[in-house]
Amino acid sequence: MKIAITGKGGAGKTTLAAGIAQxxxxxxxxxxxxxxxxxxxxxxxxGVPEEQLAAQPPLIEMKELIAERTGAGGGIYILNPQVxxxxxKYAIELGRIKxxxxxxxxxxxxxxxxxxxxxxxxxxxxxxxxxxxxxxxDMGAGIEHLTRGTARGxxxxxxxxxxxxxxxxxxxxxQKLSSEMGVPKIRVIGNKIRSAKERExxxxxxxxxxxxxxxxFDEELWERAMLEDSxxxxxxxxxxxxxxxxxxxxxxxxxAGANS
Amino acid sequence: MKIAITGKGGAGKTTLAAGIAQxxxxxxxxxxxxxxxxxxxxxxxxGVPEEQLAAQPPLIEMKELIAERTGAGGGIYILNPQVxxxxxKYAIELGRIKxxxxxxxxxxxxxxxxxxxxxxxxxxxxxxxxxxxxxxxDMGAGIEHLTRGTARGxxxxxxxxxxxxxxxxxxxxxQKLSSEMGVPKIRVIGNKIRSAKERExxxxxxxxxxxxxxxxFDEELWERAMLEDSxxxxxxxxxxxxxxxxxxxxxxxxxAGANS
Numbered sequence: 001m002k003i004a005i006t007g008k009g010g011a012g013k014t015t016l017a018a019g020i021a022q023x024x025x026x027x028x029x030x031x032x033x034x035x036x037x038x039x040x041x042x043x044x045x046x047g048v049p050e051e052q053l054a055a056q057p058p059l060i061e062m063k064e065l066i067a068e069r070t071g072a073g074g075g076i077y078i079l080n081p082q083v084x085x086x087x088x089k090y091a092i093e094l095g096r097i098k099x100x101x102x103x104x105x106x107x108x109x110x111x112x113x114x115x116x117x118x119x120x121x122x123x124x125x126x127x128x129x130x131x132x133x134x135x136x137x138d139m140g141a142g143i144e145h146l147t148r149g150t151a152r153g154x155x156x157x158x159x160x161x162x163x164x165x166x167x168x169x170x171x172x173x174x175q176k177l178s179s180e181m182g183v184p185k186i187r188v189i190g191n192k193i194r195s196a197k198e199r200e201x202x203x204x205x206x207x208x209x210x211x212x213x214x215x216x217f218d219e220e221l222w223e224r225a226m227l228e229d230s231x232x233x234x235x236x237x238x239x240x241x242x243x244x245x246x247x248x249x250x251x252x253x254x255x256a257g258a259n260s
Numbered sequence: 261m262k263i264a265i266t267g268k269g270g271a272g273k274t275t276l277a278a279g280i281a282q283x284x285x286x287x288x289x290x291x292x293x294x295x296x297x298x299x300x301x302x303x304x305x306x307g308v309p310e311e312q313l314a315a316q317p318p319l320i321e322m323k324e325l326i327a328e329r330t331g332a333g334g335g336i337y338i339l340n341p342q343v344x345x346x347x348x349k350y351a352i353e354l355g356r357i358k359x360x361x362x363x364x365x366x367x368x369x370x371x372x373x374x375x376x377x378x379x380x381x382x383x384x385x386x387x388x389x390x391x392x393x394x395x396x397x398d399m400g401a402g403i404e405h406l407t408r409g410t411a412r413g414x415x416x417x418x419x420x421x422x423x424x425x426x427x428x429x430x431x432x433x434x435q436k437l438s439s440e441m442g443v444p445k446i447r448v449i450g451n452k453i454r455s456a457k458e459r460e461x462x463x464x465x466x467x468x469x470x471x472x473x474x475x476x477f478d479e480e481l482w483e484r485a486m487l488e489d490s491x492x493x494x495x496x497x498x499x500x501x502x503x504x505x506x507x508x509x510x511x512x513x514x515x516a517g518a519n520s
Contacts, residue, residue, distance in 0.1 A: 008269065008270070008299070008301075009268065009269015009270045009271075009273075009401035009402075010268070010269045010270010010271065010401075011269075011270065013269075014426070037402060038402065038403060038404065038407070039268070039402040039403045039430050039433060041268075041426040041429065041430070044425060044426050044429065045426065105403060105407070105433055105437075106407040107407070107437070107440055108406050108407060108409065108412075108437040108438070108439075108440035108441035109406075109407070109408070109409030109412055109440070109441050110407055110409075111407055111408070112372060112374050112377070112404060112407065112408050113404055113407070114372050114374065117372070140401070140402055140404075141269035141270075141400070141401035141402060142269075142297060142298065142299040142400055142401060142402075143298055143299045143365060144298060144372060144373055144400075144404075146368050146369075147298070147365070147366040147367070147368060147369070147370060147371055147372065147373070148369070148371070148372050149368065149369030149370075152368075152369055165304060166274070166301040166304050166305065169301065169304065170299050170301070173299060173365055177365075177367070177368040178368070179368075180367055180368035180369070181368035181369050
């Protein structure tokens with residue numbers, strides 16, 4: 001199963017991605033968690049120490065290594081389980097989670113992230129996953145990863161939205177672009193719900209089929225987000241995310257079935 | 261004065277940009293408010309009806325018009341007050357605020373926003389502003405507008421951050437990149453502060469000179485963000501933003517002086 005997590009900035013993409021990754025890992029999945037935002041934070045949210053994150057080579061550097069092995073000029077990448085050793089070189093292992101990041105922070109006024117996005121798409125698209133493997137892409141805020149097509153080839157697009165008009169507007173644009181892109185399943189997750197009124201507002205914006213679930217705003221989670229070196233957001237986070245996780249497994253269809 | 265507003269997704273860039281634009285307008289500045297995020301929302305936050313926003317031509321379309329007038333192949337754009345009529349064609353007028361947007365939403369998997377970013381940089385960089393004129397750039401979330409150099413040429417970089425580790429981490433990266441880019445003044449604004457503990461956390465992360473001010477989390481503002489057609493966020497927003505506005509005017513130096 002390949003899952004991309006998108007939404008307006010601040011909606012809670014990274015927190016959700018970290019939570020889903022940990023829950024899949026608990027169910028004995030091999031998880032590839034990919035930070036597709038050059039402004040890395042998925043690693044921080046998963047509790048990886050800063051020095052370790054700073055030392056991690058970005059996935060884009062793998063491009064040369066693959067070119068060497070395949071002799072390919074750069075156009076097509078054939079990845080399969082046999083390249084696990086390549087992926088491992090770029091991954092930070094957290095139990096059953098392999099954390100990868102798309103690209104490093106570049107210098108000011110030097111370049112865009114088009115090559116990184118193109119390469120990430122090629123990697124994700126050509127990964128042949130086993131039944132108990134899942135890729136989770138934590139996309140950058142906004143919509144450019146969609147117009148660039150970075151998330152093409154995912155099975156499930158999860159769009160996280162807060163109960164605000166601007167966040168819902170972005171969710172709608174993402175729905176439309178994901179559909180144009182041919183993503184088979186596109187689902188909205190309401191996040192940071194503080195009241196019955198907010199839940200009502202959000203539920204009214206989408207059809208029942210479109211909404212996968214809603215998560216309440218969690219004051220304790222927020223508190224913990226302030227702490228350094230918390231070792232990930234822990235049980236509080238997982239408890240919150242587990243409210244939508246079963247539904248995600250169900251949407252995963254055959255893959256989820258293999259696990260039950 | 262040219263001001264760019266940046267920060268991690270969800271930190272409150274757009275709300276702040278809208279508030280600052282309105283406060284400058286009240287002081288009789290001519291304000292150019294530019295939505296530099298292809299996932300437009302500054303217009304919504306300023307209270308522009310959806311149909312009007314949907315009909316607004318993006319700034320990038322001006323490129324051809326300028327090429328026609330100047331006969332330039334596309335490299336250099338000479339903009340000055342005499343091209344006001346061009347700008348006007350692309351602006352939505354809200355009193356003394358002219359709202360511009362960088363680019364329209366593209367189709368999925370078709371393109372990046374590199375041309376839009378390059379053009380926006382050229383426009384902002386070549387605008388010759390009078391004393392009572394200000395440009396406010398509401399940048400996209402994250403850091404790519406910095407590695408692309410879109411915000412090069414601004415006088416003041418305002419970095420909005422929430423009191424969380426990941427938001428502060430992003431603020432630090434933006435500080436570094438802005439400095440590399442040669443932005444003369446770089447200031448951090450703490451936002452969504454909910455407690456003395458959160459304020460303390462934030463203040464500890466930066467030097468006194470680095471922090472321009474802190475804004476408290478405003479429950480009422482949040483409530484209003486849920487409402488459609490609220491005609492902008494109104495007085496509640498302005499009251500909140502005015503806490504840092506005087507400081508922004510002061511940082512603006514000569515420009516602010518001309519007004520007092």
